[in-house]
Amino acid sequence: MSVSATVNPARHGQEEILDAAAQCFMDRGYAATSIDDVARNLGATKGRIYHHYRSKADLFFAVYRQGMQMNFDAIAPLAEQKIGIVEKLRAMTKTHTLAMIRTQPYQRCVWEGVELLLRGSTTPQQRDALVExxxxxxxxxxxxxxxxxxxxxxxxxxxxxxxxxxxxxFMSLNSPLFWFQPSHGVDEKTIDGIASQCTVFALRGLGLKEELIADV
Amino acid sequence: MSVSATVNPARHGQEEILDAAAQCFMDRGYAATSIDDVARNLGATKGRIYHHYRSKADLFFAVYRQGMQMNFDAIAPLAEQKIGIVEKLRAMTKTHTLAMIRTQPYQRCVWEGVELLLRGSTTPQQRDALVExxxxxxxxxxxxxxxxxxxxxxxxxxxxxxxxxxxxxFMSLNSPLFWFQPSHGVDEKTIDGIASQCTVFALRGLGLKEELIADV
DNA sequence: TTGACAACATACCCGGTAGTATGTTCCTCT
DNA sequence: AGAGGAACATACTACCGGGTATGTTGTCAA
Structure with a gap:
């Protein structure tokens, strides 16, 4: 009890930092984002961030991990389902695209994380973390x-x-990451429409017959 | 005569710098690339670069412009041709994708340039250049x-x-920019095969009938 | 009450980098 | 021949940003 009671607020604090970091990393990119930027975005100072994360890279990796965790959480239940392969493919692609839109800042960090690995400019320890x-x-x-x-x-x-x-x-399904800018009054219907168009494009690209795509 | 005789080597020097810059910007990204990096890549020093370009941003913009120029040069003749719309679409998409693969470092800069504009973190003058x-x-x-x-x-x-x-x-056609790594012995056949798959995927995504795509 | 610790804030250090100011070399034109 | 300038290299400055060392405040347990 005392544990969950103390851990929960801590977790809340951590997630608040992750949200701010993801937003900053999306807005300016990893290299161009300073820890002070993230802190300012939080209404706090460096101290708070370095109290929870050992380095800028560590913070970034935490965002990366969180983003991937969100994806697994969204897809895993679908992948295990015993349904037809077409239905499974449609459900997974659509769900993935919706996740991209809804957790955009985190997914942009995942994207940049992959790029950071490809360009090899990191310390060995950071590289190990990135590889994992x-x-x-x-x-x-x-x-x-x-x-x-x-x-x-x-x-x-x-x-x-x-x-x-x-x-x-994935390029098709992920594409909203790069051109979709959530304006203030972004309703669920619009988001679903965007995800739908991306999914249809991808499924067509995969060579599915038109009648198998109809209602995504 | 004397003009072209003196301008040509100068141009050659400029293009050498652009090539090195494009390579560095691709390898590490704009923010993480230092002018010294580019100079080292050239086997030269900062002096040479700052003699031709007023700032790091200026250099980057020159790469951006050069990349776009290459694209126009590749596509313009096709766009003007009086041929069927299907053939035109096939030719343009395939040509574009091949251009992406062949001028990859420049096109990665174009991509990052677009992102630099979207995230607004630039000086007003730089912003004007980016807008243009x-x-x-x-x-x-x-x-x-x-x-x-x-x-x-x-x-x-x-x-x-x-x-x-x-x-x-464009995401489909441009996708090789992000996952294609030219290994030492990369022959034309392989490149054409990659471009072909991207183009087929995109044309299918656009809803073209299968028989209109066959031989790209 | 107090002391111990978590959760921050403040103040500071230092390496790296954009940009500049000043040489140096060679080439060209007269 | 020599003057001028283009095309660089060298040396230096100023600043920014990651990281650290240390202070401050609230909270909880004994």
Whole structure:
């Protein structure tokens, strides 16, 4: 009791920091974001952030991890469901895209995290952390890869390279990350419409027949 | 004569700098790239760069502009051709994707330039330059937009929002920018195969019938 | 009551980087 | 020949930002 009572506010404090950090990292990018920026965004000072995270990189990695966790939480229940492969593919792609829109700042950090790994300019320790996080991302992508290959086996999807197609699919589904700017009065209907168009585009790209796409 | 004889080597020097800068900006991103990095990549020092460009931002903008110029040069002849809308769409998308792969470092700078504009963290003068460059990019995109809308009118393409669809199409065609790493022995056949898969994915996404896509 | 610790804020250090000011070399034109 | 300038290199400054060391306040347990 005393534990959860003390841990919960702490958790709340942490998440508040993560939210602010994700927002700043999205707004200016990792390199161009200073810890003071994040602190200002919080109405606090460096002290608060460095009390919870050992370095700027650590903070960034925490945002990355949180973003991936959100994705797993959204997709896992669908992936386990015993339903037709087409329905599963539609549900997963649409859900993923909605998650991208709803947790945009975190997902932008995931994106930049992947890029940070590709460009190798980090310390060995940071690299280790990034590699582990990247494994999370790969595991997540592989959930989709399995479904894709199953769909190909069943003659529903048509493509050459699994890797390239996976990239293409995610690029389409993730694209709102880069051009969608939530204005003040952004209602659920609009968001659903955007996610729908992205999903339709991706499913078509995968070679699904039009009648299998209709109502996403 | 004396003019071209003196200007040409100068131009050569400039392009060498642009190449190195584009490479560095791609490798580490704009903010994380120092002028010294670019100079080291050139086997030179800051002096050489600041002799030709007034600031880091100026250098970056020059790369951006050069990248867009390459795109226009590749697409313009196709856009003016009097051919069927399907053939035009196929030729333009494929050519664009090939350009992305072949001028990758420059195009990554174009991409980051767009992001730099969206996140507003620049001085007013830099912002003016970015806005002008962004107009170049918009003009370029509008060439495709016209073809897209024509294709929709003719019942060849099917989509809701022009803007969103344009984003989706470019995300697919541009995607090699982010996952393609040219290894030492990268032959033309491989590159063409990659561009082909991206183009097919995009054209399908636009709702083109399968028989109109076959041989891209 | 008090002391111990969490959760911050404040003040400071120091390395890296954009930009500048000043050489140095070579080339060209007269 | 030599004067002038283009094309760099060298040396320096000023500042920003990551990280740390230390102070302050509230809270809870004994």
């Amino acid at each position: 996080l990247h494994k999370m991302r790969t595991d997540y992508a592989n959930i989709f890869r399995d479904v894709l290959e199953q769909a190909k086996l069943e003659g529903i999807a048509h493509y050459q390279s699994s890797s390239i197609t996976l990239h293409l699919m | 460059l962004h107009k170049m990019r918009t003009d370029y995109a509008n060439i495709f937009r016209d073809v897209l809308e024509q294709a929709k009118l003719e019942g060849i393409a099917h989509y809701q929002s022009s803007s969103i669809t344009l984003h989706l199409m």
